[in-house]
Amino acid sequence: MTFFDIQADAAAAAAAVSRGGVATSMQGLVASSDLVIVAVRPQHVEAVLTEMASMLGERLLVSVAAGVTLARLRATLPAEASVARVMPNIAAALGLGVFLTVRGTTGNRFAEIDRLFGLCGRVVELDEELFDAATAVAGCMPGMLGRSSPASPLPESGTGSAPESPASSPCTVCTVRRPSSPGRAIQLRSSMRRRRRVG
Numbered sequence: 001m002t003f004f005d006i007q008a009d010a011a012a013a014a015a016a017v018s019r020g021g022v023a024t025s026m027q028g029l030v031a032s033s034d035l036v037i038v039a040v041r042p043q044h045v046e047a048v049l050t051e052m053a054s055m056l057g058e059r060l061l062v063s064v065a066a067g068v069t070l071a072r073l074r075a076t077l078p079a080e081a082s083v084a085r086v087m088p089n090i091a092a093a094l095g096l097g098v099f100l101t102v103r104g105t106t107g108n109r110f111a112e113i114d115r116l117f118g119l120c121g122r123v124v125e126l127d128e129e130l131f132d133a134a135t136a137v138a139g140c141m142p143g144m145l146g147r148s149s150p151a152s153p154l155p156e157s158g159t160g161s162a163p164e165s166p167a168s169s170p171c172t173v174c175t176v177r178r179p180s181s182p183g184r185a186i187q188l189r190s191s192m193r194r195r196r197r198v199g
Helices: 008-018 027-031 042-056 070-075 089-092 109-117 128-139 142-146 154-158 168-176 182-198
Strands: 033-038 061-063 080-088 097-102 121-125
Touching: 008 070, 008 182, 027 042, 033 042, 033 109, 042 070, 061 142, 070 080, 080 128, 089 097, 097 109, 128 168
Parallel strands: 033 061, 061 080, 097 121
Antiparallel strands: 080 097
C-alpha cells in the first residue's frame, strides 16, 4: 500500500502501521497504484478528484467519503471511470469490520474490491438508496446494543428505512459480535478513545 496526504506525517504514520510506502505527490500515488482509495473529508472530494482525474485511467477508484454520492463522484471524473463507494466501521481496525459497499460503475471488477476489504471483515453490497440507513446501523454500536431486548430484536434496528433489506441482519450481527479474545476488545476500546481525543 502507498499513502499520500498533504500532511506528510499523516501519510508516514499510516505507512508505518501497514508497512507501506509514502508518495510525495498525488501523481506519484496514482502512478504506483492499481486501486485508489479516496479518504478525505466530503468537502475536499471534488478538489482531490479533479487533480487525479486525468491520471486515473483504468484504475479502480473507491471513495470512503461520507455522504458523497456516486453521481457526485462521477461528475468530476471521466465518463469511463470505474468508481465504487465503501463505508467501513471502527472494528475494521481489528479485522472484524463491516464494509458497506455500492458497486457503482466497477462491473465485474467489483470482485477486486470485495477481496481487498474482505481481508479486514465482512463486505456487504447495497443499493445506494440504502447506504445511509445501513451506515447508521453498522456505525452506531451503542444504539444497537441499547435495542437488544426480546421485545426489540437487534436485527430489526436496520429495517426502518428498508423493511425487507437482506443487509439488516449482517450489519447488526457483525457490528456487535464478540471479539475472538478479551485483548481484542480492549484494543478496540483504546482505539475509540484515541479517535475521540484526535477528533
